[in-house]
Amino acid sequence: MRKLSRSGWLAAVLLAAVLLAAAVAVRADGVDDARALLNKGQSAAALSRIDAFLKDNPKDARGRFLRGVILVEQHKSDEAIAAFRALNEERPELPEPYNNLAVLYAAKGRYEDARRVLETAILAHPGYALAHENLGDIYARMAAQSYERAGKLDPKAAGVRTKREQIERVLK
Numbered sequence: 001m002r003k004l005s006r007s008g009w010l011a012a013v014l015l016a017a018v019l020l021a022a023a024v025a026v027r028a029d030g031v032d033d034a035r036a037l038l039n040k041g042q043s044a045a046a047l048s049r050i051d052a053f054l055k056d057n058p059k060d061a062r063g064r065f066l067r068g069v070i071l072v073e074q075h076k077s078d079e080a081i082a083a084f085r086a087l088n089e090e091r092p093e094l095p096e097p098y099n100n101l102a103v104l105y106a107a108k109g110r111y112e113d114a115r116r117v118l119e120t121a122i123l124a125h126p127g128y129a130l131a132h133e134n135l136g137d138i139y140a141r142m143a144a145q146s147y148e149r150a151g152k153l154d155p156k157a158a159g160v161r162t163k164r165e166q167i168e169r170v171l172k
Contacts, residue, residue: 031063043073061091077104095125111142140167
């Protein structure tokens with residue numbers, strides 16, 4: 001086996017760097033192209049582009065996350081929930097898919113599921129401020145529901161009505 005000369009070794013390293021940069025650029029282009037289409041309001045084209053990208057890169061977290069975002073944009077919340085759940089299972093260290101999943105659960109009134117998912121996001125990334133904020137909103141929504149139930153059980157309880165009204169003002 002021939003040993004590479006210093007200049008041959010340097011050329012091989014440079015070639016490898018160029019090939020790696022080209023591979024990264026191709027990878028980024030698929031996600032970036034889909035994001036650009038989505039930003040232009042072309043969600044169907046964006047979904048087609050990201051699906052084509054994911055066909056060749058099925059484990060790419062950025063592409064899978066963007067696919068979930070596109071599905072949300074298309075009002076396909078059940079499909080988006082499935083996309084974010086799958087991403088959470090395979091990449092539990094990423095807090096953003098948990099947060100998006102929690103938002104979708106909250107929009108469906110599934111506050112317990114949203115709470116659980118946000119707490120998991122915070123465990124994965126304690127410094128993720130948005131998850132903390134959204135968890136506070138979920139607790140407020142859950143409190144509003146409890147006050148509403150209490151008010152129905154005891155319509156004369158003025159304190160319950162006052163608390164519910166205060167929470168509703170916070171949530172607006």
